[in-house]
Amino acid sequence: MPETALHIFNTLSRQKEKFEAINPPFVGLYSCGPTVYNEVHLGNLRTFLTFDIVQRYLTHLGYKVRYVRNITDAGHLTDDADAGEDKIEKRAKLEQLEPMEIVQKYTNSFHEVCAIFNLTPPSIEPTATGHIVEQIQMVKRIIANGFGYESNGSVYFDVKKFMEKHEYGKLSGRNVDDLLEVTRDLSGTSDKRNSYDFALWIKTPEAALQKWDSPWGEGCPGWHLECSAMGTKYLGKQFDIHGGGFDLKFPHHECEIAQSVGADGVTPVRYWMHSNMLTVNGTKMSKSLGNSFLPKELFGGAHPLLEKAYSPMSVRFFMLQSHYRSTLDFSNAALQAAERGFLRLLNSYKTLSKLEHKAGTVDAQELLDVKQLCEAIYANINDDFNTAESIAVLFDMSKKINAYKEGVLSIGTLDAETYELLKTTFTVFFRDILGLDKEEEHDNNVTEGLMNLILELRKQVRANKDFASSDKIRDALNELNIKVKDGKDETTWSIEQ
RNA sequence: GGUCGGGUGGCCGAGUGGCUAGGCAGAGCUCUGCAAAAGCUUGUACAGCGGUUCGAAUCCGCUCUCGACCUCCA
Numbered sequence: 001m002p003e004t005a006l007h008i009f010n011t012l013s014r015q016k017e018k019f020e021a022i023n024p025p026f027v028g029l030y031s032c033g034p035t036v037y038n039e040v041h042l043g044n045l046r047t048f049l050t051f052d053i054v055q056r057y058l059t060h061l062g063y064k065v066r067y068v069r070n071i072t073d074a075g076h077l078t079d080d081a082d083a084g085e086d087k088i089e090k091r092a093k094l095e096q097l098e099p100m101e102i103v104q105k106y107t108n109s110f111h112e113v114c115a116i117f118n119l120t121p122p123s124i125e126p127t128a129t130g131h132i133v134e135q136i137q138m139v140k141r142i143i144a145n146g147f148g149y150e151s152n153g154s155v156y157f158d159v160k161k162f163m164e165k166h167e168y169g170k171l172s173g174r175n176v177d178d179l180l181e182v183t184r185d186l187s188g189t190s191d192k193r194n195s196y197d198f199a200l201w202i203k204t205p206e207a208a209l210q211k212w213d214s215p216w217g218e219g220c221p222g223w224h225l226e227c228s229a230m231g232t233k234y235l236g237k238q239f240d241i242h243g244g245g246f247d248l249k250f251p252h253h254e255c256e257i258a259q260s261v262g263a264d265g266v267t268p269v270r271y272w273m274h275s276n277m278l279t280v281n282g283t284k285m286s287k288s289l290g291n292s293f294l295p296k297e298l299f300g301g302a303h304p305l306l307e308k309a310y311s312p313m314s315v316r317f318f319m320l321q322s323h324y325r326s327t328l329d330f331s332n333a334a335l336q337a338a339e340r341g342f343l344r345l346l347n348s349y350k351t352l353s354k355l356e357h358k359a360g361t362v363d364a365q366e367l368l369d370v371k372q373l374c375e376a377i378y379a380n381i382n383d384d385f386n387t388a389e390s391i392a393v394l395f396d397m398s399k400k401i402n403a404y405k406e407g408v409l410s411i412g413t414l415d416a417e418t419y420e421l422l423k424t425t426f427t428v429f430f431r432d433i434l435g436l437d438k439e440e441e442h443d444n445n446v447t448e449g450l451m452n453l454i455l456e457l458r459k460q461v462r463a464n465k466d467f468a469s470s471d472k473i474r475d476a477l478n479e480l481n482i483k484v485k486d487g488k489d490e491t492t493w494s495i496e497q
Numbered sequence: 498g499g500u501c502g503g504g505u506g507g508c509c510g511a512g513u514g515g516c517u518a519g520g521c522a523g524a525g526c527u528c529u530g531c532a533a534a535a536g537c538u539u540g541u542a543c544a545g546c547g548g549u550u551c552g553a554a555u556c557c558g559c560u561c562u563c564g565a566c567c568u569c570c571a
Binding site for chain 1: 499500502503508509511512518519520521528529530531532533534536559561564566567570
């Protein structure tokens with residue numbers, strides 16, 4: 001078990017804080033999900049991966065995690081709160097489908113990608129359209145408290161009023177004076193009192209495809225509102241962790257805080273976590289810049305900028321080799337380096353599952369080394385989910401494991417207990433916490449049986465020094481992406497991507 | 498323009514006031530029918546200029562430079 005306690009970098013305080021659950025053993029975790037108006041790209045995935053790790057590790061620590069990740073299927077506008085068009089609706093018109101067909105289509109696709117990428121599904125995946133009632137109720141509470149006003153069929157959050165009693169801008173480090181300065185010229189077209197006010201409820205045009213009745217007329221909820229309403233509903237007025245991408249800090253998350261405080265008078269979240277951007281040549285990956293990769297393109301290799309196809313787990317590993325709060329630059333070279341490294345780790349993982357402890361002469365130094373590695377890996381992940389450092393320890397462990405296998409180091413230098421510790425720690429991190437074990441689906445009994453047969457035959461021809469035949473077998477298998485490796489005592493094989 | 502965050506060896510990428518991160522690539526060796534894998538050895542980097550300090554790449558200041566947010570964005 002971990003020596004040190006989990007520390008999380010809290011965006012609110014801008015420093016690492018010891019994690020303490022509000023109601024242990026329960027933990028409420030909310031992460032902003034996708035707006036399902038088209039395919040998620042790799043950058044989106046990085047954020048979901050970050051919170052997958054959070055969820056996995058907290059679960060590993062024994063917490064009962066309720067992980068809520070929403071699906072935005074209404075109210076997300078293409079532009080400024082009162083000027084834009086609903087993204088889902090825009091797409092529906094483009095594809096000539098019902099808005100809900102768009103939502104279903106891209107939700108399905110999102111789920112597929114998550115599964116391929118080995119992301120644990122959330123406990124609850126609520127949708128905005130499924131919580132119109134809750135959102136309207138929240139708007140009512142905000143108005144009742146004097147922080148919202150109706151204007152021409154829409155309802156806005158009154159930031160100025162709010163600031164008379166509460167803080168606004170703490171999370172993103174913004175102050176309203178600054179906001180005023182850069183505000184674009186709205187030339188009186190806005191229904192807002194102040195440019196920094198944001199929409200809680202938006203009046204929709206007569207022809208809108210998605211609209212709902214409300215006390216203020218037909219309309220749709222503002223984008224920021226769904227997270228507040230659904231977070232409150234499923235995790236309570238105050239819950240432990242809320243996460244999302246860096247780019248959601250402002251205005252999205254800032255507005256969420258204001259809404260929750262405005263409606264219920266309670267600061268909604270203890271720890272805010274923000275995962276940094278995936279970049280391409282140093283620039284943020286984004287759909288609008290046209291530099292985004294779709295997971296499918298990556299796994300299939302079908303993208304002009306890709307030199308080859310990469311397996312989902314290699315990509316997952318690639319992302320985990322950096323810290324979630326740093327930007328990560330995407331390139332073929334980096335991806336290939338990660339792939340090679342990942343394969344090495346995967347090999348050790350497989351080796352470990354077959355390795356058995358044999359008693360020998362216990363070496364005190366070896367014992368200490370291994371124990372220290374097992375402690376270090378926990379210390380690393382406890383340090384704000386530092387997966388990069390954790391993986392470095394995994395590589396150190398991998399050296400030991402390989403040495404035992406090769407007989408360079410006797411496995412008997414460890415006592416049975418310490419060996420078990422090593423095995424458990426490596427396996428738990430590789431498979432459960434980092435979620436990297438998903439490569440082996442193609443392994444089945446038939447393949448296994450066939451390979452055993454082929455390698456047995458090959459062993460015989462090798463024994464007869466008929467190397468032409470043995471090489472022929474190896475080359476032919478290689479053509480099928482099956483790599484054959486002749487070890488000292490036995491021949492192993494693996495299917496490469 | 499405002500706010501914030503970076504600039505680390507050939508590449509990617511952690512971290513830190515003094516102790517080898519790690520991966521990939523490269524070089525040498527061991528093993529091996531060959532290949533692959535594996536093992537061992539090897540590399541002494543922290544944008545620049547000042548300052549604080551016994552000691553800084555790590556703290557402070559300035560400069561250069563890249564990026565994010567301030568508008569939809571994970």
